Amino acid sequence: MTMTIKIHPDKVLYPDFLGVGVNIIPVNLMKNNRMKGYTEAHWEMDKKRIITMKPRVARVWFQIDWMEPVKGRYVWDSPEMLAFYSYMSVLQEAGTEVELNFGWKVGREVQSWFSIPGTEGRISAPHDLDAYAASCSALLHELIINRGYGNVKYLSFYNEPNGHWDFDAPGDQKAYYADMLKRVHERLKADGRRSWVKIWGPEEVDASGSWTHYMKDHADEAIDEYTFHIYGGSYEGFGEQIALRRDYVAPKPVSVTEFGWEGDDESSWGAGFANYVIKAANEGIHSALVWQLNGVWCENPDEQINTNGGYTLWDCPALELKPKKSYYATSLLTRYIPSHSSVIVAEADTSEVRAAAFTTDSGHMTILLECKEGEAKELHLEGLGASNSNIWSKHVYKSEIRLEGNAIIPPSEETIHADDSLKLHIDGEYQFVIITTLPAQTQVEIHPVSSEIAAGQSLQLSARVIDNNDGVVWSIAGESELSGHITNEGVFTAPMVEEDCLIAVRAVSKSNNEGFGVALIRVLAGKEDKNA
Numbered sequence: 001m002t003m004t005i006k007i008h009p010d011k012v013l014y015p016d017f018l019g020v021g022v023n024i025i026p027v028n029l030m031k032n033n034r035m036k037g038y039t040e041a042h043w044e045m046d047k048k049r050i051i052t053m054k055p056r057v058a059r060v061w062f063q064i065d066w067m068e069p070v071k072g073r074y075v076w077d078s079p080e081m082l083a084f085y086s087y088m089s090v091l092q093e094a095g096t097e098v099e100l101n102f103g104w105k106v107g108r109e110v111q112s113w114f115s116i117p118g119t120e121g122r123i124s125a126p127h128d129l130d131a132y133a134a135s136c137s138a139l140l141h142e143l144i145i146n147r148g149y150g151n152v153k154y155l156s157f158y159n160e161p162n163g164h165w166d167f168d169a170p171g172d173q174k175a176y177y178a179d180m181l182k183r184v185h186e187r188l189k190a191d192g193r194r195s196w197v198k199i200w201g202p203e204e205v206d207a208s209g210s211w212t213h214y215m216k217d218h219a220d221e222a223i224d225e226y227t228f229h230i231y232g233g234s235y236e237g238f239g240e241q242i243a244l245r246r247d248y249v250a251p252k253p254v255s256v257t258e259f260g261w262e263g264d265d266e267s268s269w270g271a272g273f274a275n276y277v278i279k280a281a282n283e284g285i286h287s288a289l290v291w292q293l294n295g296v297w298c299e300n301p302d303e304q305i306n307t308n309g310g311y312t313l314w315d316c317p318a319l320e321l322k323p324k325k326s327y328y329a330t331s332l333l334t335r336y337i338p339s340h341s342s343v344i345v346a347e348a349d350t351s352e353v354r355a356a357a358f359t360t361d362s363g364h365m366t367i368l369l370e371c372k373e374g375e376a377k378e379l380h381l382e383g384l385g386a387s388n389s390n391i392w393s394k395h396v397y398k399s400e401i402r403l404e405g406n407a408i409i410p411p412s413e414e415t416i417h418a419d420d421s422l423k424l425h426i427d428g429e430y431q432f433v434i435i436t437t438l439p440a441q442t443q444v445e446i447h448p449v450s451s452e453i454a455a456g457q458s459l460q461l462s463a464r465v466i467d468n469n470d471g472v473v474w475s476i477a478g479e480s481e482l483s484g485h486i487t488n489e490g491v492f493t494a495p496m497v498e499e500d501c502l503i504a505v506r507a508v509s510k511s512n513n514e515g516f517g518v519a520l521i522r523v524l525a526g527k528e529d530k531n532a
Contacts, residue, residue: 002378003350007357007367009386011345017358018097018287018340019056020277020333023258025292025307026060027299028316029083036297041520042317044477044504046294047090048518049314049323049407052441053331056339057287058091059099059156059257064114065107065300067142068135071114071128076142080299085147092151097339099154099200099257099289100143102136104166107300116170122301125158125169129180133187140193155197156257157181160205160229174211177202178219185222198224203257205229209244216249225286229258235275242283253286260291262310264325265399273329274370274397274432278356281343281368290330295319314407321405321450321520328401329432331409335441336366336395336434352377363388366436373430378423381435385420389437392416393467394424398431405449406517411466412440440467442515444507452522455497461490461519463507468515472507477518484523494523501525 028038028046066080075081091098106114106122115124126132136155143149161167161177169176181201188194201223204211212226226249230241246254259276261267269275273290280288295308295315308315313330314323338360346355346367354370365387371377384392393412401410416422416435424433443466453459463472474490476483483503484495492505501523509515 001375002380003348003353004380004382005353005355005367005369006347006349007381007383008345008347009359009365009383012342013282013345014284014343016286016340017281017337017343018255020330020337021055021057021059021096021287021289022293022313022330022334023059023289023291024061024087025296025298026084026087027296028294029086030080030299032297032299032303033316033318036316037318038316039318039502040478041502041504043086044506045317045321045518045520048516049327050090050293051094051514052407052409052443053334054094055096055334056337057097057099057154057289058293059101059289060087060091061101061104061159063105063107063299064103064132064135065110067139069109071131074135074138074142076146088143088147088149092149095339096151097153098149098151099156100139100152100197101156101159101203102139103132103158105298105302109300116168118170119168123166123168125167125176125180129183130187132180133183136184137187137191137193140188140196144196153197154200154225155184156200156203156227157184159203161202162204162206162211174214175218178215181215181219181222200225200227200255200257203227203229205231205258207241209241209248212245213248220252223252225253225255227255227257229291230256231258231260232271234271235279238271238276238279239283242280242285246284254284255286255289256280257287257289258291259288260311260326267326267329269370269372269430272370273326273333274368275354277333277337278354278368278370281356281358290326317520322403323407325399325401325403327407328410329397332395332397332434333368335409336436336438337368338364338366338438341366353379359386364437366434366438368432368434370432371426371430374428376428377426379426380421380423382421384418384422387437390417390419392418392422392435392437393440395434395436395440396431398429406445408443408445408466409441411443442466442468442509442512444472444509444515444517446505446507446517446519449517449519451519452524453494454524455494455526458491458493459521461486461492461505461507463490463517465509465515468509468512470510473510475506475508477504477506492521494521497523497525499525
């Protein structure tokens with residue numbers, strides 16, 4: 001069956017698609033997760049995956065008690081803040097723009113002054129809105145000016161305030177939330193900081209869109225962009241949710257700041273990662289953020305809440321190194337749909353294929369194609385001549401993808417030379433395909449990616465460079481006399497240790513330091529080598 005996809009570079013649907021991103025609860029380096037076994041070596045694995053994925057935007061969740069243990073006294077070097085900065089630094093390295101979600105849960109120690117009497121203290125709205133606004137302004141100054149995190153571009157508050165789980169205020173909760181937005185807006189203006197960020201809100205999850213409509217009517221001067229979440233809706237239903245917000249708040253933009261599926265096999269033609277991004281881009285949505293990056297155990301006041309499993313792209317590496325299928329699907333979308341691209345018209349002459357196309361100011365083009373299960377297809381893509389390159393790489397996601405600890409995002413299956421058109425053969429499985437002129441991500445696969453050896457023993461590691469043809473440079477993360485030694489040939493010798501420890505070994509592409517792999521080696525003190 002031959003089908004045609006016609007690209008129209010001169011027909012722009014939306015001029016600034018921020019891209020596909022993720023949500024992050026940035027607590028793996030905090031006390032509760034340390035108690036569950038999380039180490040600096042696990043952090044090396046998490047960092048590697050974030051840098052490889054290159055999420056275009058991340059909604060990073062934040063608790064005010066991390067920085068303000070006493071009202072009006074800010075502590076910028078608390079253990080919680082230092083852990084938070086680690087996430088901010090790796091996001092900056094990945095080129096990720098940050099939506100700072102200021103306020104989520106309320107730690108027990110600050111509820112006496114922060115929370116509103118009569119509310120559930122752990123999820124209370126701020127009691128003193130002026131103090132809350134001052135704290136927000138102070139944090140922005142610390143992050144952007146003092147710490148140099150210029151990738152903090154967007155600011156939001158709390159989570160799903162229309163629900164009962166994250167925002168508790170007396171009386172009319174919509175009115176209280178609107179007042180909160182306006183107080184922060186005015187404080188940032190007074191401090192000369194309002195231009196530093198765009199304010200997003202109200203982060204609602206609601207089929208009616210009533211919170212978005214209310215904020216448009218009562219707090220529009222404080223909001224630069226409207227946001228909502230959606231779970232479990234169909235592809236068609238997603239379009240309806242977009243329209244009832246987009247049409248009401250226009251000309252201001254709308255972003256979907258949470259979407260996802262709890263079951264790892266639930267994403268499909270009916271409702272899935274690829275078709276949601278296609279719908280979002282073609283319907284004028286500014287960005288689409290997947291829930292949730294990686295699993296964690298939450299901190300004070302919710303230490304018993306475990307987000308591993310379900311919606312995560314991968315569980316905490318202390319539990320499992322294999323990512324979910326959702327990681328492979330999401331990573332293709334984050335990596336190869338460029339940030340701040342123009343969405344152009346992509347017309348398919350069939351209902352068996354959905355398409356979206358993106359171009360950059362520098363002339364790169366990415367085309368996302370979702371193909372329905374059924375007959376094999378011959379796709380004929382036309383209108384590619386506006387690209388600055390005639391060299392295209394093809395990346396494919398299929399649901400039977402192999403899950404393994406190196407978490408290699410689907411590499412280039414082939415390089416295609418094309419001027420104005422190209423042809424693709426698609427078999428009958430459900431899949432989505434990315435065709436792009438962006439260079440394929442250099443990746444490094446290490447074997448074994450996880451191992452145990454006895455103190456003082458040696459282990460031969462091997463590395464394969466993907467989408468590049470060079471070798472690797474071996475190193476040990478945080479290398480010291482207690483970390484062992486690795487040779488240029490990848491032979492690791494474990495240190496003599498009195499207690500078991502976990503060590504992260506890196507293999508970095510010689511020509512592209514963004515392409516690297518991480519292996520975790522557990523060194524067993526006084527025990528036999530399990531690999532012998």
